[in-house]
Amino acid sequence: MAQIIVLGAGMVGAGAALALQAHGHDVTLVDRRGPGEETSFGNAGFIQAEAVEPYPIPRDLRTLVAYAAGRTNDIVYAPGALPKMAPGLWSYFRNSAPARHRQISAIYARLTQRATADHQPLIAASGQDALIRRTGYGQVYRDPRALERAARGAERLQRDYGTASEVLDGPALARAEPALKTAVPGALFWHDCWTCADPGGLTAAYAALLVRRGGRFLTGDALSLAQSGAGWSVATKAGRIDAERVVVALGPWAPDLLARFGYRVAMLWKRGYHGHFDSPAALNRPLIDDANGVVMTPTRFGLRLATGAALVDRKAPADPVQLRRGAAAVADLIELGPRVEEPQWFGHRPCLPDMLPLLGEAPRHKGLWLDFGHGHQGFTLGPTTGLLLAEAMEGRRDALLDALAPAARPSVLR
Known part of the structure; x- marks a missing residue:
């Protein structure tokens, strides 16, 4: 079991947190606002399998x-x-x-x-x-x-x-x-x-499910993310928290955070x-x-x-x-x-210009995982990419995960 911080409590972050928890990890979900109060709040509410x-x-x-x-x-x-x-x-x-x-x-x-x-x-x-x-x-x-x-x-x-x-x-x-x-x-x-009928409400309900199952939701600043020993730390209203791994699920704000670590997101x-x-x-x-x-x-x-x-x-x-x-x-x-x-x-x-979400470990930082860039389909795909992320953390490799991985997409992440 690893301690994992998920940054961003939209549908993508909530989906990732629940999937990682289901795989046995100790998960803390962090956002500056309540779950489902940003991009996931205002979409048209479609889960588009078609x-x-x-x-x-x-x-x-x-x-x-x-x-x-x-x-x-x-x-x-x-x-x-x-x-x-x-x-x-x-x-x-x-x-x-x-x-x-x-x-x-x-x-x-x-x-x-x-x-x-x-x-x-x-x-x-x-x-x-x-x-x-x-x-x-x-x-x-x-x-x-x-x-x-x-x-x-x-x-x-x-x-x-x-x-x-x-x-x-x-x-x-x-x-x-x-x-x-x-x-x-x-x-x-x-x-x-x-x-x-309420996309933000469904996202908040997923975050509440995470908490009922033993996870945590904390209000905090994703931009406070820092390397801490062999892991990562984030400042929250409850104090500093530390974890071995962190997931960046910040949607449109992900480039702001990653720029602090030398990455350029297209x-x-x-x-x-x-x-x-x-x-x-x-x-x-x-x-x-x-x-x-x-x-x-x-x-x-x-x-x-x-x-x-x-x-x-x-x-x-x-x-x-x-x-x-x-x-x-x-x-x-x-x-x-x-x-x-x-x-x-x-x-x-x-x-992202290649129309695919970015999913996998950052190429130059151990324990920094990415799950963003879902375009029009973050509400649709949050649970799906969360499950794939959990499998990738366990070392699974296949053609799908390789196609989504940061290492395979230098035109998207540098």
Whole structure:
């Protein structure tokens, strides 16, 4: 049994802590805030076993021109932020080439396809089954040509990965979702996805499960991490704690900490916003308005609208233009209702240019383990990469772990 500190109490950190505890280790989870109060709090609440391919940068000129001209709502950007992002975006673009993207997807699918199975025992043990819907979600299309293209793509995913989906025409969609007030050509339903009515609450429940099983959660500063003898120490409100190993599961903040130890992480931050609405529309499952880049998820807090990606400086002030546009578009589809009064939330998806999470021991520091860079799928993959991390700590080696390991990815971690 080893003493292990896990830095970061989002879904990735909570998943890692529980997996390491299940393997017999003494685990302390540390965060500056409560569990599930940062990035994991504000996502759309999808556990995406169907997301077998990571999001590539489109290759067609028409789409790229639309992005550059600001004509889409799924991607917006701040021109002043792009120079700093340019090297990472170029690497991301190169990794999005069809042949390379297929190679990456073969690895990625091995993670996402097991995600719901890896969440299930934790959902049950934490007593949170009431938060979970296992009815999938629908991607709504306003353009029949876009629906046809999406259907062809879904057929390919069925052939290549066995991903279950179903195309509904307009009348069938109206029967499946009576709350829709506007006729549209149809939707693509993805059946393998689970959704959560309170992502932050589920993350907090996982952390509470860790404590009930004998682990600890402490409030502390990850940036206080220091080498201490043969191990590591962190300052917490309960005092300094020491451990043989430490796991960096800090998502978008991981590069800040690792820079102190001489590492450079090629991370891109995709900002996302959400807002809640007191909507009378009773959706049977979450829906995505594909044309407008907005997700509608029924939650404990109201109907949550979550946005696409904003490429902005991580410290830039809030500018929820995508949320405003998305809300205006969604109001054509459903009775949206008034906005819930709340502080404007936003978070940052920690994306690496090769679209894979970084998982394994840091190459120059014994006992410093990494588990971050999950991009859009931290909430999906936290338990999965946690289990893989625990196996890697026990010395397991295989093609999947090798592909995720820092030592194999100098373009991501230097």
